Amino acid sequence: MADPLQFLLDIAHRVQTREELEPALRELVEGLARLQGWDVGEAWVLGGDGKTIAIGTSWLRDEALDAFVRDSAGRGYQPDRGIVRRVWEGQRAVWYHDLAIVDRKEFLRWEAAERYGLHAGALVPIVAGERTLAVLLFFATETRERDEQALRLMRAASAQVAWLLERRVQIDARHRDQALLAASEGSFRSLFAENPLPMWVYDTTTFAFLEVNEAAIDLYGFSREEFLDRTILDVRPPEDRQALIEAVKSERPQLSRSGSWRHLAADGRVLDVDVTSHATTFEGREARLVVARDIGQQLRAEREEERQRGQLERQAEELERRVAERTAQLTAVNRELEGFTYSVSHDLRAPLRAIDGFSLALLEDRADALDERGRHYLERVRAATQRMGLLIDDLLALSRVGRVAVERREVDLAEVARGVLLELQELEPERVVEAVVPPTLPAAADRSLMAVLLHNLLANAWKFTSKTDRARIELGAERLDGEMAYTVRDNGAGFDMRYAERLFAPFQRLHTVDEFPGTGVGLATVRRIVQRHGGRLWADGEVGRGAAFHFTLGEGTP
Amino acid sequence: MTRGDGNKTILLVEDNPDDVELTLRAFEQANVANEVRVVGDGAAALELLLARGEHEGRERGDDPQLVLLDLKLPRVSGLDVLRELRSHERTQLLPVVVLTSSQEERDVVESYRLGANSYVRKPVDFAEFVEATRQLGLYWLVLNVGAPER
Numbered sequence: 001m002a003d004p005l006q007f008l009l010d011i012a013h014r015v016q017t018r019e020e021l022e023p024a025l026r027e028l029v030e031g032l033a034r035l036q037g038w039d040v041g042e043a044w045v046l047g048g049d050g051k052t053i054a055i056g057t058s059w060l061r062d063e064a065l066d067a068f069v070r071d072s073a074g075r076g077y078q079p080d081r082g083i084v085r086r087v088w089e090g091q092r093a094v095w096y097h098d099l100a101i102v103d104r105k106e107f108l109r110w111e112a113a114e115r116y117g118l119h120a121g122a123l124v125p126i127v128a129g130e131r132t133l134a135v136l137l138f139f140a141t142e143t144r145e146r147d148e149q150a151l152r153l154m155r156a157a158s159a160q161v162a163w164l165l166e167r168r169v170q171i172d173a174r175h176r177d178q179a180l181l182a183a184s185e186g187s188f189r190s191l192f193a194e195n196p197l198p199m200w201v202y203d204t205t206t207f208a209f210l211e212v213n214e215a216a217i218d219l220y221g222f223s224r225e226e227f228l229d230r231t232i233l234d235v236r237p238p239e240d241r242q243a244l245i246e247a248v249k250s251e252r253p254q255l256s257r258s259g260s261w262r263h264l265a266a267d268g269r270v271l272d273v274d275v276t277s278h279a280t281t282f283e284g285r286e287a288r289l290v291v292a293r294d295i296g297q298q299l300r301a302e303r304e305e306e307r308q309r310g311q312l313e314r315q316a317e318e319l320e321r322r323v324a325e326r327t328a329q330l331t332a333v334n335r336e337l338e339g340f341t342y343s344v345s346h347d348l349r350a351p352l353r354a355i356d357g358f359s360l361a362l363l364e365d366r367a368d369a370l371d372e373r374g375r376h377y378l379e380r381v382r383a384a385t386q387r388m389g390l391l392i393d394d395l396l397a398l399s400r401v402g403r404v405a406v407e408r409r410e411v412d413l414a415e416v417a418r419g420v421l422l423e424l425q426e427l428e429p430e431r432v433v434e435a436v437v438p439p440t441l442p443a444a445a446d447r448s449l450m451a452v453l454l455h456n457l458l459a460n461a462w463k464f465t466s467k468t469d470r471a472r473i474e475l476g477a478e479r480l481d482g483e484m485a486y487t488v489r490d491n492g493a494g495f496d497m498r499y500a501e502r503l504f505a506p507f508q509r510l511h512t513v514d515e516f517p518g519t520g521v522g523l524a525t526v527r528r529i530v531q532r533h534g535g536r537l538w539a540d541g542e543v544g545r546g547a548a549f550h551f552t553l554g555e556g557t558p
Numbered sequence: 559m560t561r562g563d564g565n566k567t568i569l570l571v572e573d574n575p576d577d578v579e580l581t582l583r584a585f586e587q588a589n590v591a592n593e594v595r596v597v598g599d600g601a602a603a604l605e606l607l608l609a610r611g612e613h614e615g616r617e618r619g620d621d622p623q624l625v626l627l628d629l630k631l632p633r634v635s636g637l638d639v640l641r642e643l644r645s646h647e648r649t650q651l652l653p654v655v656v657l658t659s660s661q662e663e664r665d666v667v668e669s670y671r672l673g674a675n676s677y678v679r680k681p682v683d684f685a686e687f688v689e690a691t692r693q694l695g696l697y698w699l700v701l702n703v704g705a706p707e708r
Contacts, residue, residue, distance in 0.1 A: 350576065353577065353659070353684065356684045357583070357684035359684075360684045361684075
């Protein structure tokens, strides 16, 4: 047997120069097996899954034994039993002078061992700290008594390898961490570089850009190099720079929103951005990581909305202004009309009075200077003058009907009609007229306008029945298409339905003044009153058989 | 006969000469023999009644007993004349009859509101006007007991 010390030095040297774990274990297993005369040497290590143990490397004195390893390797390990498992967990070396005496439930490879005539066996754990890194197995074809010296060498060599393995594992772990770190750094980097939001890192002392991402390059139009040549002050309008310097000074280290800023793009465009930032160290410099969100579109949308709202408001104002203007115009026109009717009542009547007065003065004071014909002419002048006076009065009444405000309230038309008929009767006490008026006839209308309306219709009926025997005037009402229709009916002269439309136009008459006096304004006034109430007016009649005037009074009528 | 007291004068405030002549004729025909003074505009009427300008110093005994006032007058309107008269102690109680062509409701209402004693619309028919004048003269110059002079 070669010098064990030399062996250890030798093995230490070889193990240390091995970069890889597998060759180092192989050196150890082969070295020990050769030195101590074992026929089979194996190193069991933790499998790739981190749980099961499997043969990592093996050495055979005789190629024939390769079959043993191959045949039984799969059977050498069970998670809850087996001698390998026991040594792995117990971390103590075990020596068997003859494997045949070992419980077959524990020595899982007994069948193959028997077949290939293996008897002696030794198992040594390689333990680093608390952790078992590997178990070395040695078999011999003859039985062998426990050899303490051999075990000591095995342990010493194992410690050498344990140190190596430990370091190996550490290195692996470091590699893994570094790989992980690299991988995670890569993914974090890509979070920055490929972030759809413009981001950059700037030096909080010099304000220089230290790093920018693609989105920033895209939004601002500077290349990466141009960015890194600039400071964050360069991407602000000059008037905002002082405010920025103040803001950077007062920035809190934690994540903070610094609100909306105006930034300058490479082409001079002003960008509206919402800025969020966080303190960081970048390549050993005090820095801030900035995320800038382009809110230009949002602002533009808001401004557009604002503009549209403003436009709507302006339109509404314009509309209101125009309504006010039209109202003012209408008021002016009304005032003018009022002034006109006022003038009519004053100025047109004055000359009429003069014509009539001086005609009468002629008749009275100079009657002797006039013959019969002359006096007749003067009478005709007076009659015409007075008729014109009536026309003016009726016109004024018609215009007044158009001007007064309609005050709708409950009116008993029957009561109003009785009053009118009484007046008519008093004016012509000799007339015998049968008046048929219901006890009450409620309507929602302007009382004074209803008085004018009924006066006109009843006076008409009164007039046109003046040549009728058994004259009869009737006031009634019936529901027609859901609304009340009121009727003033008479059995007088009537009219030709062909001319019905002309009835309601001012100055239109269907009879001569000699037959029935009148100005032709009365029914026009009636129509105006009905219109003012939002109602309808129509008439039917037949020459010689009377006429009927129907009217409705619009909404609110019971 | 409705002849009034000869000392009682009537002031007719009227700018239309036709109306002046016809009104005077109507008084004549209605046998109202009182002296009728005529002024053609509101300002002149106020000067006379309030004893201003050329009428300054006029004795109160010379004051007219009745004013017939047209509403549509040059310079100062009839309604303004009425308002002014009612604001002076001297003419506060002077009978004023508004005599006009207008029967506009606002004129009637405003006249009474400002203290007119009567409102007469001049009819086109002169015969009617004579009758109205006769009644006016009878009432205001004969029947009416005026406010005691102070």
